Amino acid sequence: MSADGRPAGGQRAHWERTYTEHPGMYGEQPSAAAVHAAGIFRAHGVRDVLELGAGHGRDALFFARQGFTVHATDFSPAGIGQLREAARRAGLPVTAAVHDVRQPLPLPDRSAGAVFAHMLLCMALSTAEIRALVAEVRRVLRPGGVFVYTVRHTGDGHFGAGVGHGDDIWEHGGFAVHFFSRALVDSLAEGWVLDEVRPFEEGELPRRLWEITQRIP
Structure with a gap:
């Protein structure tokens, strides 16, 4: 747990253990x-x-099979190791690096055409850390670049359940989630073109998510 009471540090160990035990x-x-x-x-x-x-790369490998050149990051060395091995076996154009998104992204300014993040922004990140990450995404995207991300939102069945850490972060079964309000989505899109906020469901419960598409003008 971090100094301000959020479970960010413990979540890294949680995911490393999970990917190691369940390749x-x-x-x-x-x-x-x-x-x-x-x-x-x-x-x-x-x-x-x-x-x-x-993570272990199912979406990164999919993008590569669709003809995109892909660079993937995750803060779990185990997950990145599995991704690299799968890409090597398949001969796909994927590079991968261990990286914690609470740090600046390891890319130059205006060097990416698109950024994709599935359920990353709703991990155990504070609102301030999320804002800093979105600013980094904007920095690395080229003009006209596209950012697509998904998050669990405050209409999800686990919102308000389990252990509360403040800042709309709730921990359930050892897994901490920052549940997004629509106001937070809109504020993160300030200065962008917000194309779509698409609701969808995934997995058990089911989890209720938004898929947000926004572009640099």
Whole structure:
């Protein structure tokens, strides 16, 4: 747990242990969010994608199979190791690096055509850390670049359940989530073109999410 009471540090250990004990835990099929995002990227002429919070790489590998050049990051060395091995076996154009998104993104300014993040921004990040990350995404995107991200929101069944850490972060079963309000989504899109806030459901409960698409003008 971090000094301000949030479980950010413990979550890194949680995911490292999870990927180590359950290799390829999400399977080989891409998420529905990645399939939807690929269509958006093609419509905007995107050729390269930076994926944040890629885990063991099911979506990164999918993007590469769709013809995109992919750079993927995650803060779990175990997850990144599995991704690299899968990309090597498949001969796909994916590079991968261990990175904590609470630090500046390891890319130059205006170097990416698109950024994709499935359920990363709703991890145990404070609102201030989320704002800093979105600013970093904007920095690395080229003019006209596209940012697609998904988050669990305050209409989700787990919002308000379990252990509360403040800042709309709730921990349930050892997994901490920052549940997004629509006001937070809108504020993160200030200065961007907000194209879509698409509701969808995933997994058990079911989890209720938004897939947000925003672009640099």
